[in-house]
Amino acid sequence: MTDKLACSKCLGYISCTHCGRWISEDEVHYGADHYPYCEECYDKLFINCTYCGETVWKEDAKRTPDDEYICSNCFNEHCVSCTECGKTLYKDEAEYVNNEPYCDECYLKNFTVCSRCGSVIHKAEEHKDINGKSICGYCAETSYVTCENCGKLVSEEEAYYIEDNYFLCPRCYKEQHKKAAV
Template identity: 25%
Template sequence: MMASPSSSSSFNQPMKSPPPPQPKMMASPSSSSSFNQPMKSPPPPQPKMMASPSSSSFNQPMKSPPAATPSPPGPVAIPGGGVPLNMREVEELERMTNDFIRDMDTNAPVITSPPTEMCGKCGEALSRTQPAVRAMEKLFHSDCFCCLSCQRPLQGLQFYDRDGAPQCDDCYTSSLAVCSRCGERITDRVLKAVGQCFHSHCFRCSTCSCSLEGAPFITDDNNNPYCVPDYHRRFSPQCVSCNEPIVPSPGSEETVRVVALDKNFHLKCYRCEDCARPLSIEADENGCYPLDGKILCMKCHTQRAKQAAQ
């Protein structure tokens, strides 16, 4: 009987008796692995499989020896079935398995933990075992995720982003501006004008209620806004000649008002009250020569003065 040189497996090889050869069976004394070794001719070359003694399993294709090489001891059958292996194949597989296990121990990959994340409020590190809240592209301790105004916990609740800090719905609403026209909180876009806040739909002309958003406007002494036409119609002086307000022409922002004898005139309406001759605003012979509260040209003024002297 011949003992295997391997320390992890043992094999028994019964000796042939003089009678005609017949297969012999012998139990291996090894406690780690057991094999039955029937005596027979080597099988044709084919891949072999062997279970590794480690906790992992590997498949290793094995080649049979060349035809010119003497055959090693007969193949070893694996209990319970499987492809039989000869001793050389078993030793080679065990050597490769041991080399693989040794490489795993010496060349194990270095596993680096991901960088620690910091709380978006207190700046301290977040433990993997602590509950955390992700919001506004930040990570918070659950106790740190609270309203910036009232410190109310906000986990699972609606909140608003106020310059990177969370704020609860009540505190956010209380901080909103009040519309100067309707008196309600402004929850959307705020329109500021003449030192006041308005809803965009509330900023309208005080006379015709047309929207003044993005349009020119004028305010009165009480800061009430008006569109330009309505403001002029309401507050511009009236011409004593035509009884129309003195306002700029369409497309213009300025106009000329003539004042004479505390009376207001359009430039085109500034005429002699007797002959309707246009009067110049300059102090010359074509200008105004008032008499007895009348706006007169120089010629009509002279005639009235002569009549009064007679």
């Protein structure tokens, strides 16, 4: 109840903290600050977390991907924000790279998978082999060689070893042998 003195007609009524309107005790809503509010002011200022029911200031509430208001604790438990664009995602729907969450669009824009070892690589660090497949730096260094003729990466299995670390890709090898046959 309020600390204010009241006449006998006002007993059982409380003043709304926000607008000052008198409301009956059975119509009072208590906000996140534990002060009394009329229904109209309460609806403007507060929300009840969809998950746990906690009353929070609307300006402090977070929104789920389904546009439901939730408190910060429930947001941290169930949701994340995309590292790049800030879009809200459910934790189990995010793509993670080095424990950083990404939405599908940002993940596809920034990352790819090495076709040899399956590791996730940033597109800025991606290498392409002669077949246009994505290769990580480690695989490029350990399992690929550079064709001396065209400069493209070719897997050691596909490369033609000519002499003293001189390799050709299958296409350049065939072209060189066609010229030699003529």
